[in-house]
Amino acid sequence: MGLLDGKVVVITGAGGGIGREYALAMAKEGAAIVVNDLGGARDGTGGGSAMADLVVDEVKGLGAEGVANYDNVASVEGGEGILKTALQAFGRVDCVINNAGILRDKSFSNTTEELWDPVIAVHLKGTYCVTRPIFNHMKESGSGGVVINTSSTSGLNGNFGQCNYGAAKAGIAGFTRCLAIEGKKYGIRCFILAPAALTRLTEDLPGFNAEAMKEKMAPELISPLLTFLASDLSKDMTGNTFFCGGGRIAEMKVVTTPGITKHEEGGMWTPEEVAEAMKPGGILMSEN
Numbered sequence: 053m054g055l056l057d058g059k060v061v062v063i064t065g066a067g068g069g070i071g072r073e074y075a076l077a078m079a080k081e082g083a084a085i086v087v088n089d090l091g092g093a094r095d096g097t098g099g100g101s102a103m104a105d106l107v108v109d110e111v112k113g114l115g116a117e118g119v120a121n122y123d124n125v126a127s128v129e130g131g132e133g134i135l136k137t138a139l140q141a142f143g144r145v146d147c148v149i150n151n152a153g154i155l156r157d158k159s160f161s162n163t164t165e166e167l168w169d170p171v172i173a174v175h176l177k178g179t180y181c182v183t184r185p186i187f188n189h190m191k192e193s194g195s196g197g198v199v200i201n202t203s204s205t206s207g208l209n210g211n212f213g214q215c216n217y218g219a220a221k222a223g224i225a226g227f228t229r230c231l232a233i234e235g236k237k238y239g240i241r242c243f244i245l246a247p248a249a250l251t252r253l254t255e256d257l258p259g260f261n262a263e264a265m266k267e268k269m270a271p272e273l274i275s276p277l278l279t280f281l282a283s284d285l286s287k288d289m290t291g292n293t294f295f296c297g298g299g300r301i302a303e304m305k306v307v308t309t310p311g312i313t314k315h316e317e318g319g320m321w322t323p324e325e326v327a328e329a330m331k332p333g334g335i336l337m338s339e340n
């Protein structure tokens with residue numbers, strides 16, 4: 053008996069890195085896997101079928117069912133194509149993990165349109181393009197489902213040289229929080245993940261010294277959380293954001309502090325009062 057017996061899981065960008073680990077871990081738990089991957093380079097250029105095909109072979113080698121899809125997540129047709137592949141092969145989708153991603157890092161003043169648009173397209177638009185047909189399929193099927201969208205600490209906390217990527221990743225988080233609210237009445241549960249792992253995407257980023265990090269930040273360490281979220285073990289949860297990497301799982305939250313409400317003068321602060329309250333140890337900052 054596997055935790056995901058009978059479930060069909062779509063994983064975008066599953067031809068390598070973290071996505072491949074999800075595919076293998078979930079196949080071991082009995083899921084049928086749709087392995088989507090465009091098969092391009094780290095910056096999104098190029099393409100091919102080899103990456104997805106290899107992972108499908110690995111999934112089948114574990115005794116599970118798998119099918120490859122090579123669509124580009126960044127187009128509406130690509131998203132519809134992924135659902136079509138899933139329905140043709142397995143007749144349903146129970147979980148989608150939007151994981152495909154690229155990087156085109158530069159400090160903001162050097163971020164050209166060629167560095168901005170593809171990153172927003174693959175991450176933010178791609179998450180929309182893939183999720184919409186699958187969400188509607190889950191809604192119409194009446195049996196609900198799970199949507200797991202990949203954000204990043206770069207978007208949720210900020211990171212140097214990643215304004216394009218951070219914008220897309222924060223957008224994905226906002227999108228998913230709204231979708232979690234809409235999905236509730238259809239039993240569609242939505243989660244946000246901020247992973248951290250050593251992959252081709254991170255191997256030369258500051259702070260990721262490849263050799264020292266190899267075991268500590270292995271991508272397979274993220275899979276148990278995702279398997280839990282995709283399974284009925286998490287059936288009472290939705291809308292959460294999790295950091296996961298290096299063996300650590302932590303819930304991330306956007307926090308609004310109680311703040312200070314001015315009751316006099318119709319609630320109108322003067323800028324000088326705001327400045328006073330903002331001083332270290334001032335009444336506003338001490339609430340934060």
Ligand code: NAI
Binds near residue numbers: 069205
């Ligand atoms: P990766 O580069 O190994 O995997 C990404 C996969 O997405 C690749 O196999 C690539 O071919 C595929 N892909 C790219 N564009 C695509 C498109 N348009 N359509 C279909 N497939 C496409 O990178 P990694 O590290 O496994 O990243 C997975 C996800 O996790 C990404 O969304 C990334 O932004 C995110 N992430 C990773 C972190 C890390 O520490 N590795 C940190 C924060 C977020």
